[in-house]
Amino acid sequence: MASERAPRTLFEKIWSKHRIMERDDGQVLLYIDNHxxxxxxAPAFEMLRRRGIAPRAPQRTFATPDHYVPTDSRDLNTxxxxxxxxxxxxxxxxxxxxxxxxxxxxxxxxxxxxVVGPEQGLSWPGTTIVCGDSHTSTHGALGALxxxxxxxxxxxxxxxxxxxxxxxxxxxIAVDGALGAGVSAKDVVLSIIGRIGTAGATGHVVEYxxxxxxxxxxxGRLTVCNMSIEAxxxxxxxxxxDTTFQYLAxxxxxxxxxxxxxxxxxxxxxxxxxxxxxxxxxxxxAGDIQPMxxxxxxxxxxxxxxxxxxxxxxxxxxxxxxxxTRALAYMGLTPGTxxxxxxxxxxxxxxxxxxxxxxxxxxxxVVKGRRVAAGVEAWVVPGSGLVKxxxxxxxLDRIFKDAGLQWRYAGCSMCLGTxxxxxxxxxxxxxxxxxxxxGRQGPGSRTHLLSPAMAAAAAVTGRLTDxxxxxxxxx
Amino acid sequence: MxxxxxxxxxxxxxxxxxxxxxxxxxxxxLQKPRSDDFGQYLxxxxxxxxxxxxxxxxxxNRPPYRQGKIMVGRSNFGCGSSREHAVWALYDYGFRAVIxxxxxxxxxxxxxxxxxxxxxxxxxxxxxLLDQIAAEQGAQVKVDLAAQTVTAPDGTxxxxxxxxxxxxxxxxxxxxxxxxxSQMQHIVAFERRHExxxx
Numbered sequence: 001m002a003s004e005r006a007p008r009t010l011f012e013k014i015w016s017k018h019r020i021m022e023r024d025d026g027q028v029l030l031y032i033d034n035h036x037x038x039x040x041x042a043p044a045f046e047m048l049r050r051r052g053i054a055p056r057a058p059q060r061t062f063a064t065p066d067h068y069v070p071t072d073s074r075d076l077n078t079x080x081x082x083x084x085x086x087x088x089x090x091x092x093x094x095x096x097x098x099x100x101x102x103x104x105x106x107x108x109x110x111x112x113x114x115v116v117g118p119e120q121g122l123s124w125p126g127t128t129i130v131c132g133d134s135h136t137s138t139h140g141a142l143g144a145l146x147x148x149x150x151x152x153x154x155x156x157x158x159x160x161x162x163x164x165x166x167x168x169x170x171x172x173i174a175v176d177g178a179l180g181a182g183v184s185a186k187d188v189v190l191s192i193i194g195r196i197g198t199a200g201a202t203g204h205v206v207e208y209x210x211x212x213x214x215x216x217x218x219x220g221r222l223t224v225c226n227m228s229i230e231a232x233x234x235x236x237x238x239x240x241x242d243t244t245f246q247y248l249a250x251x252x253x254x255x256x257x258x259x260x261x262x263x264x265x266x267x268x269x270x271x272x273x274x275x276x277x278x279x280x281x282x283x284x285x286a287g288d289i290q291p292m293x294x295x296x297x298x299x300x301x302x303x304x305x306x307x308x309x310x311x312x313x314x315x316x317x318x319x320x321x322x323x324x325t326r327a328l329a330y331m332g333l334t335p336g337t338x339x340x341x342x343x344x345x346x347x348x349x350x351x352x353x354x355x356x357x358x359x360x361x362x363x364x365x366v367v368k369g370r371r372v373a374a375g376v377e378a379w380v381v382p383g384s385g386l387v388k389x390x391x392x393x394x395x396l397d398r399i400f401k402d403a404g405l406q407w408r409y410a411g412c413s414m415c416l417g418t419x420x421x422x423x424x425x426x427x428x429x430x431x432x433x434x435x436x437x438x439g440r441q442g443p444g445s446r447t448h449l450l451s452p453a454m455a456a457a458a459a460v461t462g463r464l465t466d467x468x469x470x471x472x473x474x475x
Numbered sequence: 476m477x478x479x480x481x482x483x484x485x486x487x488x489x490x491x492x493x494x495x496x497x498x499x500x501x502x503x504x505l506q507k508p509r510s511d512d513f514g515q516y517l518x519x520x521x522x523x524x525x526x527x528x529x530x531x532x533x534x535x536n537r538p539p540y541r542q543g544k545i546m547v548g549r550s551n552f553g554c555g556s557s558r559e560h561a562v563w564a565l566y567d568y569g570f571r572a573v574i575x576x577x578x579x580x581x582x583x584x585x586x587x588x589x590x591x592x593x594x595x596x597x598x599x600x601x602x603x604l605l606d607q608i609a610a611e612q613g614a615q616v617k618v619d620l621a622a623q624t625v626t627a628p629d630g631t632x633x634x635x636x637x638x639x640x641x642x643x644x645x646x647x648x649x650x651x652x653x654x655x656x657s658q659m660q661h662i663v664a665f666e667r668r669h670e671x672x673x674x
Contacts, residue, residue, distance in 0.1 A: 150585035
């Protein structure tokens, strides 16, 4: 039956289904199905307390501490800094007071909220999901509209289960074709950011489409959507399909029985209609995508691992030239240097971008039978307690430990160092995280963003390395 | 939120494009309570050395700029992390408006909710403004929210757009939450329908 209404995108279908009312100025009050909360939320709970308002829908809220938890122990009392302890502790107290489901450090299901949400089946297709963290875009991988908000908005959602939003524009990023060996979802999203820039999708919700995206595992899709914010996007999303449903089926908070069948029937109508229009379109060819690595202090400062550090002398625009010069000085780089000539001090494998089981399997595959290079400190921080357990049941922890990597407990850890896990000033870190901003991994730290396979390759060689060379040797 | 007052102030140029919120407020201060003066953490690692001494040459360490209430930046100002603390740091330091060709979406929204007016002007206008306030330290810029205008040191006036409701909240010092709570019956009715449809 032909639909009488205009073709709609996945985003528009979710948006219109959650529209409560519209203000005269065009802002829409959007209903929020699912509110994820982490241990940075103390100021938002405090705002509510000052007004004497209790969280309205604790059953639509879920909390787990990730930013301030130690990764060398599960005991908050080992955290020396009382302010860090207080942040993690406040979430437990605020959740208990409001009746919000909470996975604490004594719960094996605790972890990075953007790993735990999908893992527990909390993140459903067709729903609206917010969290006071910019990487909330991760959950869009399941076909949800998911975006990060600030503390005042967190308190607004706690109080009302709704949020005022101006309707964003839409952007389709299509990636088609087969990815080469050693090329992963991380390389796809870094290539996208390199192409459109760190403000390339500002004001837009991005839908990732094409055969490459459809062929990604759920873990890979979560990685791509996670970094949407690094291109400035309000949210990133991927249409739900059998990969999505197989991933979700049987998870603790997913619908079950008849409710599951009904939900899948509904979810199958979510993908964008064939003729749906987007405000902007971008296309990439998968075969062109190489293993990528950043050289600078913005995720858009990215080149294939076969590339070189750029030369500011070749840049005509003055502002851009100054920015490049400043980034190279901070990163301690000389123009023209081959990326593979850069020695590294640290390796960090983990985060909401790449802390899932598939990421750890790939990294373990690269380090297996090899040793971490002399002078390199390499960490693996699983995204959740359950990822850690799964990895241990597969023997991945042994592979990492035998190779000389540290095997730690779940948390955000060295992605931003709020828990004290930091890269020392001037040290260079090959990191599977999402941001290479100045000081991101600690004051003076130098971050090179890359995939888990590439991080593992850097760990065993002591320098940025084209992982494809290690794969060739193994074959 | 305090009502937004018309501004006639020294304007401070920040010349980096894509200025991320990690620069405005480093992550290690996210654990500080809101009762702290976040102004002391503003641009901490750009403004101060590790020992707390001033980085010579950083714009806020040059005397006239310290009194600035208006910041003028480049495109994609406030990109990156959703930390509202970046807005609190600018506000507590004394800033009441930021002018840039574009902003990170979350920063823009956070600013409006905290009495910090984010003003989008065309890149050519911002470039000229930056030239003027960099050339003459202490040059004054006027921001009139009621008229939605910015007046540059050279006397040229530029109109900016703002959502009427956000303007209403800023001008009157009203929190959006109060308005939403007055509309609670719509949320409750919607929720009942929504839950029935998705059961």
